[in-house]
Amino acid sequence: MTTHDKWIALKTIAIKEILRFSRIWVQTILPPVMTTALYFIIFGNLIGPRIGEMEGFGYMEFIIPGLIMMAVITNSYSNVVSSFYGSKFQRHIEEMLISPIPNYIILIGFLTGGVARGLMVGIAVTVVSLLFNPLNVHSIPVMFSMIILTAILFSLAGLINGVYANSFDDISIVPTFVLTPLTYLGGIFYSISMLPDFWQSASLLNPILYMVNAFRYGFLGISDISLLISYGISIGFIVVLYVFCLYLLRKGHGIRT
């Protein structure tokens, strides 16, 4: 397979993945936008003014980056896990497995779908946030790079979940019992400087904290964590998960007999 053939194969998978979630936008794009709008109304508009300032910013301004990031994390993850598990369940993953496409192209194709949905939802949530608060922009490169890295990371995590899942229950266990708690405890609604020392240290074990803080830096120019460490941890996780995903595809775990 030539490089050109691989590029076409990648485009095909990417288009297929993007069309998949776009066709069912009422299930994939609209719900996270609605949910986040409710967060803006309740935490931002109704409760926020009573909370007062956070790190020198209004509460609404403080939580907007975290809420965008939360939408990106959950949607990039759930897109890949449901798409990959669906392709296993209906067995149309076999279409790719019998073809000459290398595993890394299959992997990048699924990631493209996850990142596209994550970004699409992220943009939609950002637009909705404008109804409640003007957008603060401190560093566009940090904003974009961190949101893309986060979408890639959680797309990879979603694929691993999809590979190991044997039922539809298995694709909801990790998002419900791992991803959601880590996201809520990842500094979306508060600065970790407010926490007692022990919980500050415990929070540092949560990788989502680093992404939320770096992303918030892109908006507000503030972060509980060094930007360099945030990038290092994000890229490090991506490399490890990417290699692990390739290993799973090569071994055919859950997809080959």
Added chain:
Amino acid sequence: MTNALTIKDLRKTYKGGHEALKGISLEVKPGDFFGLLGPNGAGKTTMIGIITSLVNKTSGSVSIYGHDLDTEPSAAKSFLGLVPQEFNFNMFDPVIEVVANQAGYYGIERKLAFERAEEYLKRLDLWDKRRVMARTISGGMKRRLMIARALVHRPRLLILDEPTAGVDIEIRRSMWQYLREINAAGTTIILTTHYLEEAESLCRNIAILDKGELIKNTSTRELLNTLHMETFILDIESPLTRLPATGDLKMTLVDERTIEAEICRGDSINELFSELSNAGVKILSMRNKTNRLEELFMNLVESSNDSGIRS
């Protein structure tokens, strides 16, 4: 000339110890229409799974048009098209996308992929359904959709795993005709089927697997001469309550005026007539059991098609 498929000492042992393939060696020549037969559990689907990279082998080697599946997987796979036993396309995709996406996986540009999809969907009489979700089309259409998908990248080796299972006779016959055309155009075809008539009608060479072992690998003609039994139905004049003694002939009394007799293809039926005649049984008529109903059904369908009864 390089073989379309060469399999050497192929073995597969599943977790738990079940030995699905016990050292199969097989060659398929280019341009052949090759039948792979065997009872359920013989190892046919496992073997096809290994050839198509869907099943990991335990040992042995597979090469497709001279390209080893282990060392040159990309080249080997590019020659291959598969129509699997079970539906394995995205049921929620439009029909045309199922076909066009498959072309994309082989590096065919999207515009050309859709042109090819149009060509094959029209040829397989699915063009009218191109925009509907694949899950909404009938079982026979789904089978044809999988054939269109397998052909869209124009493979040199096409493997069909029971492609006509559950398909009505009219569609089955039209699929046979199409497969003959594809084969005549140069595509090597490997077919597994439970319909012996299908193998007889299509395949030039046949291999039979049983319990993971290759028990026969020969030309269809030779196989039919040795293995194939034909059943004849004899209408007799006088009613019988039991069959007369007729040596080695295998006969069954269906009712008091009908006898079924099984005879090896190629054997003379003179002996049957002679034995029955000696026993005082007068035969009024004789017909071949196997194809009679099928032919009758086809005639009915074709005549109703001609008169526009069947839509």
